[in-house]
Structures are given as structure tokens and as C-alpha cells.
Amino acid sequence: xxxxxxxxxxxxxxxxxxxxxxxxxxxxxxxxxxxxxxxxxxxxxxxxxxxxxxxxxxxxxxxxxxxxxxxxxxxxxxxxxxxxxxxxxxxxxxxxxxxxxxxxxxxxxxxxxxxxxxxxxxxxxxxxxxxxxxxxxxxxxxxxxxxxxxxxxxxxxxxxxxxxxxxxxxxxxxxxxxxxxxxxxxxxxxxxxxxxxxxxxxxxxxxxxxxxxxxxxxxxxxxxxxxxxxxxxxxxxxxxxxxxxxxxxxxxxxxxxxxxxxxxxxxxxxxxxxxxxxxxxxxxxxxxxxxxxxxxxxxxxxxxxxxxxxxxxxxxxxxxxxxxxxxxxxxxxxxxxxxxxxxxxxxxxxxxxxxxxxxxxxxxxxxxxxxxxxxxxxxxxxxxxxxxxxxxxxxxxxxxxxxxxxxxxxxxxxxxxxxxxxxxxxxxxxxxxxxxxxxxxxxxxxxxxxxxxxxxxxxxxxxxxxxxxxxxxxxxxxxxxxxxxxxxxxxxxxxxxxxxxxxxxxxxxxxxxxxxxxxxxxxxxxxxxxxxxxxxxxxxxxxxxxxxxxxxxxxxxxxxxxxxxxxxxxxxxxxxxxxxxxxxxxxxxxxxxxxxxxxxxxxxxxxxxxxxxxxxxxxxxxxxxxxxxxxxxxxxxxxxxxxx
Amino acid sequence: xxxxxxxxxxxxxxxxxxxxxxxxxxxxxxxxxxxxxxxxxxxxxxxxxxxxxxxxxxxxxxxxxxxxxxxxxxxxxxxxxxxxxxxxxxxxxxxxxxxxx
Amino acid sequence: xxxxxxxxxxxxxxxxxxxxxxxxxxxxxxxxxxxxxxxxxxxxxxxxxxxxxxxxxxxxxxxxxxxxxxxxxxxxxxxxxxxxxxxxxxxxxxxxxxxxxxxxxxxxxxxxxxxxxxxxxxxxxxxxxxxxxxxxxxxxxxxxxxxxxxxxxxxxxxxxxxxxxxxxxxx
Numbered sequence: 080x081x082x083x084x085x086x087x088x089x090x091x092x093x094x095x096x097x098x099x100x101x102x103x104x105x106x107x108x109x110x111x112x113x114x115x116x117x118x119x120x121x122x123x124x125x126x127x128x129x130x131x132x133x134x135x136x137x138x139x140x141x142x143x144x145x146x147x148x149x150x151x152x153x154x155x156x157x158x159x160x161x162x163x164x165x166x167x168x169x170x171x172x173x174x175x176x177x178x179x180x181x182x183x184x185x186x187x188x189x190x191x192x193x194x195x196x197x198x199x200x201x202x203x204x205x206x207x208x209x210x211x212x213x214x215x216x217x218x219x220x221x222x223x224x225x226x227x228x229x230x231x232x233x234x235x236x237x238x239x240x241x242x243x244x245x246x247x248x249x250x251x252x253x254x255x256x257x258x259x260x261x262x263x264x265x266x267x268x269x270x271x272x273x274x275x276x277x278x279x280x281x282x283x284x285x286x287x288x289x290x291x292x293x294x295x296x297x298x299x300x301x302x303x304x305x306x307x308x309x310x311x312x313x314x315x316x317x318x319x320x321x322x323x324x325x326x327x328x329x330x331x332x333x334x335x336x337x338x339x340x341x342x343x344x345x346x347x348x349x350x351x352x353x354x355x356x357x358x359x360x361x362x363x364x365x366x367x368x369x370x371x372x373x374x375x376x377x378x379x380x381x382x383x384x385x386x387x388x389x390x391x392x393x394x395x396x397x398x399x400x401x402x403x404x405x406x407x408x409x410x411x412x413x414x415x416x417x418x419x420x421x422x423x424x425x426x427x428x429x430x431x432x433x434x435x436x437x438x439x440x441x442x443x444x445x446x447x448x449x450x451x452x453x454x455x456x457x458x459x460x461x462x463x464x465x466x467x468x469x470x471x472x473x474x475x476x477x478x479x480x481x482x483x484x485x486x487x488x489x490x491x492x493x494x495x496x497x498x499x500x501x502x503x504x505x506x507x508x509x510x511x512x513x514x515x516x517x518x519x520x521x522x523x524x525x526x527x528x529x530x531x532x533x534x535x536x537x538x539x540x541x542x543x544x545x546x547x548x549x550x551x552x553x554x555x556x557x558x559x560x561x562x563x564x565x566x567x568x569x570x571x572x573x574x575x576x577x578x579x580x581x582x583x584x585x586x587x588x589x590x591x592x593x594x595x596x597x598x599x600x601x602x603x604x605x606x607x608x609x610x611x612x613x614x615x616x617x618x619x620x621x622x623x624x625x626x627x628x629x630x631x632x633x634x635x636x637x638x639x640x641x642x643x644x645x646x647x648x649x650x651x652x653x654x655x656x657x658x659x660x661x662x663x664x665x666x667x668x669x670x671x672x673x674x675x676x677x678x679x680x681x682x683x684x685x686x687x688x689x690x691x692x693x694x695x696x697x698x699x700x701x702x703x704x705x706x707x708x709x710x711x712x713x714x715x716x717x718x719x720x721x722x723x
Numbered sequence: 724x725x726x727x728x729x730x731x732x733x734x735x736x737x738x739x740x741x742x743x744x745x746x747x748x749x750x751x752x753x754x755x756x757x758x759x760x761x762x763x764x765x766x767x768x769x770x771x772x773x774x775x776x777x778x779x780x781x782x783x784x785x786x787x788x789x790x791x792x793x794x795x796x797x798x799x800x801x802x803x804x805x806x807x808x809x810x811x812x813x814x815x816x817x818x819x820x821x822x823x824x
Numbered sequence: 825x826x827x828x829x830x831x832x833x834x835x836x837x838x839x840x841x842x843x844x845x846x847x848x849x850x851x852x853x854x855x856x857x858x859x860x861x862x863x864x865x866x867x868x869x870x871x872x873x874x875x876x877x878x879x880x881x882x883x884x885x886x887x888x889x890x891x892x893x894x895x896x897x898x899x900x901x902x903x904x905x906x907x908x909x910x911x912x913x914x915x916x917x918x919x920x921x922x923x924x925x926x927x928x929x930x931x932x933x934x935x936x937x938x939x940x941x942x943x944x945x946x947x948x949x950x951x952x953x954x955x956x957x958x959x960x961x962x963x964x965x966x967x968x969x970x971x972x973x974x975x976x977x978x979x980x981x982x983x984x985x986x987x988x989x990x991x992x993x994x995x
Contacts, residue, residue, distance in 0.1 A: 700823025702755075702816055706746050707920045714923050717930045721938075726832045726872070729935045734836045734869075736931040738843055740924045745847035747920040748913060750906055753898055754852050757859050760890065761843055764866055767882075775873040775955070778948035780963050783955065784971075786878055787964070790885050791975045795982030797890045801897045802989035808901055809992070 081129040082144045085163045088126035088177070089212045095119035095205035103198025113188035116201030120184050120208050124177035131170050139578060142167060145218050145286075152221070156281055164218035164285060168579045171419065171572075172215035172351055175426050179343045180208050182546040186434050187335040189542035190441065200240060204339070207233035211344050215351055220273050220283040223352065227269065227316065230345045235259040237340060238332040246331040254331040261325040265315015269352075272309035275301060276359075289358050293582040297362050306359050306366040309352065317349030318400050319377045319407060324648055326400055330392040334437030337392060342399050342433050343426035350406045350422055357415050357583035371411025371492070375503045378404030380645070382510035386517075387631075387641045390447050391436045394518050398473065399429055401511060405488055408504060413587045414491035415580045416573040420561045421488060423572075424480035427557050428472035431550035432515075435466040438543055439522060442536035443529065449518065454527035458536040461544045463523045465551040470519045472554040474512035474609040477602075480558030486605055487561060490598055501601075508605055512612025520620040565598045731772035738765035752804050752814045756797065763793050831872055839865035850905045852898050856891060863887045875955035 095115055099106075106112050134142045147162035163169075184204060191200050210229025217223040239255030246254055273283065279301055280288045295302070313319070318326040329341050340346070353360060353370070360366055378401045385397035402425050409418035440447055442459055456463035472481035485508065493501040529536075538544065560575075562568020619626050631638045640646070738761060745758030767786045774782025808814055839862050846858040863886050870879035953959060964972050 698823055700820030702819075703747055703920075704916070706743070707916060707923075710743055710747075710920060710923045710927065714927050714930065717927065717934075721930060721933065725826060726828055729939055730832065731869075731873075732935045733932065734839070736928060736935070737840055740928045740931075741840070741843040741847060743924050743927075744921055745843075747917050747924075749847065751852055751903065753894060753901075753903070754846075754855050754906075757855060757894060758847060760886070761846070761859065761862065764863065764886070768866060768869060771870055771873050771875055771878060775875065775948060775951045778951065778954065780954050780959065783875055783878055783960060784963050784968050787881065787960065788971060788975055790881060791979065794885055794890055795979055797893060798986040799982050799989065801893060802986040805897060805900065805990050814901060814903060 081126065081133050082146055082165055084126045085130065085146050085165060085216065086148055088123040088130075088173075089163065089209065089216060091119040091123055092205040092208040092212070096202050096209060099198050099205065100202035103202055106198065109188070109192065109197055112198045112201050113184075116205055117181060117184035117188065119205060120177055120181045123208070123212070124174070124181050127170065127173045127177050130165060131174060134165070134167070134170060142578070147218075157277070157283070159219050159221045159283055161222060162218045163216040165216070166579060167576050168351075168354060168419070169216050171423070171576070172347075173212065175347075175423055176208065176211050176215060176344050179426050179430050179550075180204075180211075180339060182549055183335050183339045183343075183430060183434065186338075186437070186543050186546040187333075189540045190335055190437055191333065196240065200237075200333070203233055203236045203240070204335075207237070207340060207345075211348070214348055218285055220276060220285070220288075223355075224266075224269065224273065227312075227348060227352075228266065230340070230348060231259060231262045231266070231316070234262070234329070234340050234345055237336040238329050240332055240336065244331075247328075251331040254325075254328040258325040258329050261322050262315050265312045265322050268308045268311025268315070270312075272305050272312065275305040275308065279305070285355065289356075289582060292358050292362060293585070295362055297364060297586055299362060302359060303363040303365050306356070306363045307369065309356060309359075310366060310370055313349030313353055313407075314373070315349075316352075317346045317403050317407070319349070319404060320373050320380065323377060323381070323400050324651060327393055327396045327644070330390070330396050334392065334433060334440060337396070338430045338433035338437070341396065342429040346399065346403055347406070347422045347426070350403070350410065350418055353407070353410050354415050354419055354580075357410075357580050358586065360410070361413070361583035361586035367411050367413065369411075371408050371497065371500055374404045374407030374409075374411055375500050375507070376404070377401070378408065378507040379503055379510070382507050382514065384641055384644045385514045386510060387638060389450050391439065391449050391452075391518065391522060392433075392447060394449075394514060395429070395432055395436060398432075398511065398515065399425075401507060402429065402473070405485060405504065405507070408492060408500065409488035412492050412495045412497055412500070413584070414488060414495075415583060416576045417484065417487040417491050419576060420572050421484035424472070424484040424554070424557050427550055428469040428479075428481055428554040431465060431469040431547060431554055432473070434543070434547055434550065435462050435469065438462045438539040438547065439536075441539060441543075444534060446529070446534075449521045451529050452522045453525045453529070454523070455536055456523040459523075459538045461538055461547060465544075465547040466519060466523065468551045468554055470515045470613075473515050474613055475508055475605055476609050476613075477606050478558065480554050480556070482606065482609075483558035483561045483563070486602055487563060489605055490563075490601055493597070493601060505605060505608060509608040509612045512609040513616045516613040516616035517620055520617050524617075525621055563598070565595050565602075728772060728776045732769060735765045735769045735772070738762075738768070750815050750817060752816050752819065753801070755816060756800055756804075760793065760797065763789060828872065831868070835865045835868040835872070839869070852903055852906075853895070856895050856898060860887050860891050863891070873955070874952040877955060877957045877960045 095118075098115055099112055103112055143164070143166040145162055145164050147160050150158070150160045152159040184201070187200065187204065191197050194200065207230060210226045210233060212226070214223055214226025214230060217226060235255045235258060238258055239252045241251055244251050276288060277283055280291050282288060292302075311322075315322040326341055326346070330337055332340075360370070381397040381401035381404065385394050385401065388394045388397060402421070406418045406421050406425070409415070409421060438459065439452070439455065439462060442455070442462075443452060446452070468479070472479040475482045475485045489501055489504050489508070492504060559568075561570055561572040563570050643649075742758045742762035742765060745761065746755055749755055749758065767789055770782040770786050770789070774780065774786075804814060807819065811818065813819075842858045842862040842865070846855045846862065849855045849858060863882060867879045867882040870876075870882060948954070
């Protein structure tokens with residue numbers, strides 16, 4: 080039975096980490112290191128496929144398995160094991176993680192060629208896959224949290240991979256620290272949520288918690304706080320308002336890292352967690368509204384910032400934040416399957432876009448500013464066409480994968496009655512199409528704005544282009560697992576995930592429903608909006624570049640606000656970071672540590688010294704004084720004995 | 724009135740206190756030793772008196788051991804005094820106060 | 825007035841007298857001789873207690889060995905006289921003397937009023953058999969064998985110590 084092999088699949092990347100980490104610096108062959116690194120993930124992917132097909136062949140009631148390996152904590156009422164839950168949701172996530180992960184590992188062999196930290200890179204990547212697999216396969220909150228923290232650690236290690244490089248106003252290390260610290264704030268929320276769960280349900284095991292939860296009724300305030308706390312954790316990990324500020328800075332890391340961690344996998348951990356706890360969220364309508372609201376607000380905010388960015392990776396970063404907002408919008412209106420569908424398709428086309436940008440950056444010798452690019456399509460055809468496909472997918476053009484998933488979310492939003500949110504989502508889709516087309520056009524089309532004598536861009540090697548092609552194919556056909564009923568499909572992915580969300584759906588107050596005709600109208604609207612955005616961008620940036628420049632000067636203050644990302648970083652710095660810094664320095668350090676703590680620590684010896692200096696005077700060195708004391712003692716003791 | 728235990732004990736107490744006073748007031752280290760021997764002797768007398776009046780031999784044996792130890796102590800003590808005198812040329816106890824704080 | 829009582833008072837008073845004289849006397853040589861006299865009296869008191877062995881040992885060991893050693897050292901160091909006592913007694917010593925007087929008073933109280941009546945009466949009838957050399961020797965080699973051997977070790981250590989401490993450093 081392939082289910083038992085799950086342990087191999089999860090721990091094989093850890094083995095890869097250990098081998099590459101301990102011996103990597105001695106292995107001189109990059110091919111071998113790359114082989115070990117990619118091979119472990121590839122085998123994990125094969126096992127995941129085997130498990131998936133075994134599940135497909137089994138009847139629906141028998142699809143869920145739990146494989147327990149070792150008891151981790153067993154004290155009192157808390158029982159937590161290294162146990163992995165194989166159900167439809169976790170296997171889907173595992174396929175995404177190992178599949179896309181494998182492609183990115185292969186890509187990295189070409190991308191990181193010649194880097195002195197080659198072995199370190201693959202070691203960290205393998206460690207990341209291990210942590211991520213623990214996260215998605217865990218059968219209890221604590222093991223999930225282990226993976227949660229693990230991916231945060233790997234994100235830190237990989238963002239700061241080139242640790243001696245400058246990045247914007249600081250170093251890559253500063254960007255890594257920012258990511259870690261902001262994540263920590265989210266983790267605080269996650270922990271509070273976990274504590275509340277344990278307090279209320281007495282266990283951390285998913286099955287037990289959700290079974291108990293499904294007996295409760297909607298409107299419980301503890302569950303509301305619990306889910307809000309959990310969602311805070313999700314905003315940290317998945318870069319939503321208010322904790323999204325780390326993701327643009329995370330672009331300091333190598334491009335495969337951005338593709339794997341900050342596009343396809345780690346940032347979807349928050350989405351996965353909310354989906355996994357769907358029944359808890361369904362019991363708290365307030366939280367669901369909050370999630371949907373924050374999701375769509377983030378989507379709009381990030382899309383607007385992405386309009387005016389000039390760094391190729393920054394645009395993609397804000398695009399990721401924006402698309403994550405869509406996923407949360409789907410979750411927030413009760414369309415859990417739709418949200419996860421978008422996770423899958425987003426993994427395909429966003430990884431594709433990032434890897435493509437990596438290919439461009441390599442060819443342009445580390446140049447990342449799109450204002451210095453242009454006309455690259457004749458030098459890098461494969462990169463160009465795959466990038467173009469990715470752009471179409473993210474803009475939601477029929478029949479690519481992005482269309483099906485994004486449209487599903489927007490339809491479910493509309494049909495659950497949230498017309499305002501649907502409207503904002505539609506505007507966001509328009510912006511998405513526009514800025515992605517802008518990016519593509521400015522990078523690949525038009526006139527060449529780079530120095531032809533110094534730069535000779537050429538196509539990347541096969542290890543880099545093959546994954547691009549594979550991801551492009553997936554971006555095209557990946558949507559066909561979710562063709563909705565209105566278009567004649569069976570929405571296979573929603574059916575596949577239905578057993579996981581059954582409990583949640585039974586609690587939802589207004590479950591999404593709808594009539595067919597409206598759905599067609601909305602579909603046409605979203606495709607139309609996408610096509611408009613692309614056409615407008617191509618027209619402006621290819622043939623009429625003076626229009627965007629004129630708009631930028633006319634709406635100068637707005638343009639600056641967008642370009643400076645609404646000054647959110649500066650706001651946080653002024654309101655939170657600097658006060659804490661000043662308080663720590665002026666009070667905690669100078670007063671508390673120096674005066675009080677050191678005072679006590681130094682004061683105790685001083686006190687002892689004081690007493691000793693008094694006590695030593697007894698030692699006079701004259702024998703007769705000692706005799707005197709003896710006599711005195713004898714007299715006193717005799718007196719006491721007589722008194723008795 | 725005949726001689727009984729309390730007489731011996733009283734005598735021994737008197738000798739002991741004379742010894743203590745001697746230790747307190749004398750300056751010469753060797754005379755100090757002699758006063759200490761006087762104190763030891765008074766204790767010996769107490770032990771012997773108890774032994775005779777209680778009929779237990781342990782007291783006398785103890786006296787025997789005390790004498791042996793006193794001899795050893797006197798020998799070593801006087802050796803120390805001699806060696807000290809060679810360094811400091813004095814046996815005045817007020818000046819033998821090196822072991823102070 | 826039995827002869828016993830008379831001898832006790834005689835020996836006792838001479839012992840106390842020589843003791844007092846010893847602590848007052850300024851010349852160390854004369855102090856040593858006075859102490860020897862004291863020891864003789866104590867030997868006499870041992871005889872009154874029917875402890876022959878102890879009496880002889882007292883004279884042989886204490887006066888014959890220890891005091892001889894002390895006199896040798898006094899002569900070796902060639903010491904002079906001390907100051908007059910009245911000139912050098914300070915406050916602490918006076919307090920000490922007062923404390924000793926207090927100690928004596930406490931002892932007198934204990935002896936007179938806290939004793940057990942049956943013990944006070946008379947000497948053990950067979951005390952004489954206990955005090956012979958044979959009896960003490962018996963006890964030493966049977967009941968008190970271990971302390972006996974340990975004491976011999978102690979004396980060995982004392983010999984070695986005394987020799988080394990008093991050695992003149994070879995320059």
C-alpha cells in the first residue's frame with residue numbers, strides 16, 4: 080500500500096539536507112549535489128503520485144488514512160505524534176509542493192551554476208521541502224506548527240542566502256530578518272489560536288477537534304477569537320494586510336527561492352491552514368467576513384502598487400500578494416475548494432513567471448530594472464513564449480488555468496451576495512491583467528533599452544528552459560480539473576475536495592448558490608476585463624509610451640504614493656519599530672538592565688564583602704584573645720546548663 | 724567530714740582556673756605552655772577521682788592517654804617556639820601575631 | 825580527722841600555692857621549678873586515690889620528661905624576666921580574670937548542690953585493685969588496644985615533627 084510510504088516521502092528531503100549540508104562542501108561535482116537535491120524531491124513526488132492514484136481508485140469513504148510514526152508528546156491530556164494524515168486536501172497540497180518543487184530544484188541546477196554556496200542552496204531547499212511537507216501532511220496542530228516554523232526558518236536562510244550583498248537600504252540579512260520577525264507576529268496569533276483550541280477541545284488532533292466542533296452551533300465567541308487569532312497567523316505567513324510587508328523585501332533572495340517559497344508553496348500555507356480548519360471558520364461568520372474583506376482589500380492594494388513598480392521581481396512579488404488576496408476572498412465566502420483551486424493554478428503560473436524572470440535576470444547579467452530591458456523576445460524565444468503564457472493565465476484568459484480558478488472565486492463571491500466584494504475583485508482582475516501585460520511588454524517587446532555592446536543576452540540552458548515549458552503546459556491545461564458545471568464540466572476538483580469541507584458547508588449560513596445565466600455574464604465580464612487590460616497595456620507601452628508618462632506627471636502625488644507602496648513600511652517603522660527601539664534603549668537597557676539587574680548582581684557580592692570586612696576583625700592573631708573567647712563561651716554554656 | 728568526690732572536683736576546678744588566668748596574663752610563650760600543662764593536670768585529676776569513686780578503670784586509662792598526648796604536644800610546641808625564636812628573636816606572645824587578618 | 829583528710833589538705837594547698845606562685849613569678853626558670861613542685865603534689869594526690877601506676881607515670885613522664893624539656897628550652901633561649909604584672913594587665917585581661925572567677929563560682933555551685941548523693945560518699949571499695957600496674961596493663965592491652973596503638977603512631981608523628989621543626993636550616 081503506498082500510504083505507508085508517506086514517511087519516506089516526507090523524510091527523504093531531510094536526508095538530502097543532511098547529506099548536502101554535511102558533505103556538500105566536499106562534493107566537488109555540482110551535478111551530484113543537484114542530483115541528490117532534486118532526486119529526493121523527485122522521489123517524494125513519485126510517492127505522492129502513487130498515493131494519489133491509490134486514492135483515486137478507492138471509494139470515497141476509504142480515501143482518508145492516518146499513518147502514525149512515533150509518539151512525540153504524551154503528557155496528561157496532551158497527546159501529539161509524528162502522524163501524517165492522507166486525505167484529499169493534504170495529498171493535493173503534497174502534489175503541488177513536490178511537483179513544482181521538483182521542477183524548481185532542476186531549474187536551480189542551471190540558475191545557481193558557479194555559485195560558491197551551491198551545496199548550501201540545495202541543502203536549504205531540501206530542508207524547506209521537508210518542513211513544508213510536515214506542514215501539509217500533519218494530522219495535528221503542533222506538527223503543523225513545526226512545519227510552519229520550519230518553513231519560516233528556511234525562508235530566512237534562503238532570503239539571506241547571499242549574505243554579503245547589499246539590498247535597497249540595507250543588506251539581504253535585513254530583508255531576511257524582516258521576513259522572520261513579521262512572520263513571528265503572525266505566529267503569535269497562531270499560537271494563541273492553538274492555545275484556545277486546546278483549551279476548548281482538549282486535544283490538538285485535527286480529526287478530534289473537527290469532530291467536536293461540528294457539534295457546536297454558529298456564533299460561539301470563543302471560536303470567533305480562536306479563528307481570528309489563527310487568521311492573524313495566516314496573514315503573517317501568506318502576506319495579507321497587515322503583515323504583507325515582508326514579501327517584497329524577500330525578493331532579495333535568489334529567484335528560485337522566490338519562485339518556490341514566496342509564490343508556490345510557503346505563502347500558501349496560510350490558505351491551507353484556513354482550509355484545513357474550515358469547519359472552525361464556518362462556525363464564525365464574523366471571521367469569514369473579515370477574511371473576505373482583508374483578502375480583497377489586499378488584492379486591490381497590491382495590484383495598485385504593482386502598476387508602477389520597475390523591478391521585475393517586485394512586480395511579481397506584489398502580484399503574488401494580490402493573488403493570495405483572491406485565495407482568501409474565496410475562503411472567506413465559503414468557497415474553500417475554489418480557493419485551493421487557485422492555489423494550484425497560481426503555483427503553476429506564478430512559479431513559471433518567476434522562473435522566467437530568473438532566466439531574464441541571468442541573461443541580463445543580474446539587471447532587474449525593466450526600464451533597462453526591452454526587445455528580448457528575439458534573443459530568448461522559449462523564455463518569452465512561456466512568460467507570455469503565464470501572463471495570459473494570470474490575467475484570467477479563457478481557457479487557461481487562471482481563468483477557471485479566478486472565475487470560480489469571483490462567481491462564488493457574487494452568488495453568496497457579496498456584490499461589493501465581487502466588484503472590487505473584478506477591478507483587481509483588470510489591474511492584474513494590465514500590470515502583467517505591462518511587465519511583459521516592457522521586458523520582451525519594443526525597442527532595446529540596454530547597452531548592446533556590454534550585454535549579449537541569450538537563451539538559458541536546458542535545465543532552466545525545460546521546467547519553464549513544463550510549467551507553461553501545466554498553466555494551460557491545469558484548469559481543466561475545475562471546469563464548472565455551467566460549461567459542461569464536472570468541477571472535478573471541487574468534487575474531489577468535497578468530503579474534506581462537508582462539515583464546514585453544513586454550517587455555512589448562506590452557502591454559495593446560483594443560477595446559470597448570471598454566471599455566463601460574469602464569465603464574459605471577467606474575460607473582457609482581462610483582455611481590455613492586456614490590450615491597453617500593449618498599446619500604451621508599445622506604441623504610445625508618452626501616455627503613461629503623461630499620466631504619471633498629471634497624477635504625480637498618486638503616482639508617488641503608489642510607487643512608495645503607500646508608505647506602509649515607513650508607517651510601521653514610525654509607529655511600531657522606532658518606539659520599541661527607543662524604549663528598549665532608553666529604559667530597558669540603560670535603566671533596567673544596567674541599574675537594577677547589574678545593581679542586584681553586583682550588590683550581593685558587595686554586601687558579602689561588607690560583612691566579611693566586619694567579620695575578619697575577630698582574627699587578631701593574638702592567642703590570648705582566643706582564650707578569652709573560649710572562657711567566655713564556657714561560662715555562658717555552663718550558665719545555660721545550670722539554668723536548665 | 725571526710726574526703727569525697729566533691730573535694731577532689733573542687734580542687735581540680737581551682738587548679739584549672741589558675742591555669743586559665745595564667746594563660747590570660749602571661750606574656751612569655753614558654754610559661755604559657757606551662758600553664759596549659761597545669762590545666763591538663765587538673766583535668767587528669769578529675770578523671771582519676773571519678774575513676775576511683777565510680778570503680779571504672781576507663782578514667783585511669785584516659786589519664787594515661789592524656790599524658791602521652793601532652794608529652795607529644797609539648798615536644799612539638801617547644802620545637803615550634805624554638806624555630807620561631809630563631810626568626811624573630813622574641814618569645815613575647817604579643818609580638819607573635821602574624822596569623823591575623 | 826583522718827590521715828587521709830590531712831594529706832589531702834596538705835597536698836591540695838601546696839598544689840594551689842605553687843600554681844598561684846607560678847603564674848605570678850617573673851623569672852621563667854623559677855616558674856618551671858614551681859610547676860615541678862605542683863606535679864609532685866598531684867602525684868601525691870594520685871596516691872591518695874590509690875592509683876599507684878598513675879602516680880609513678882606522672883613523675884616519670886611529666887616531671888622527668890616534659891619539664892626537663894621545658895627547662896632545656898628556657899636555658900637554650902636564655903630568656904630574661906618579664907615585666908611586673910601590675911604594669912601590663914589591660915582591660916581585656918581583667919575582664920578575663922573576672923570571667924574565670926565566674927567560672928569558678930559556677931563550678932562550686934555545681935559541685936555542692938547538683939551532685940548525686942550516692943557518689944559523694946566514699947571511695948570504691950576495691951579501688952586499689954584497679955589502680956595497680958597489672959590492672960592498667962591488662963586494660964590497655966585488651967579493652968583499649970586500638971587507642972594504645974594509635975597513640976604510639978601519634979608519638980611517632982610528634983617525634984618526626986619536632987625534629988624537623990627544630991632543625992636549623994642548612995645554608
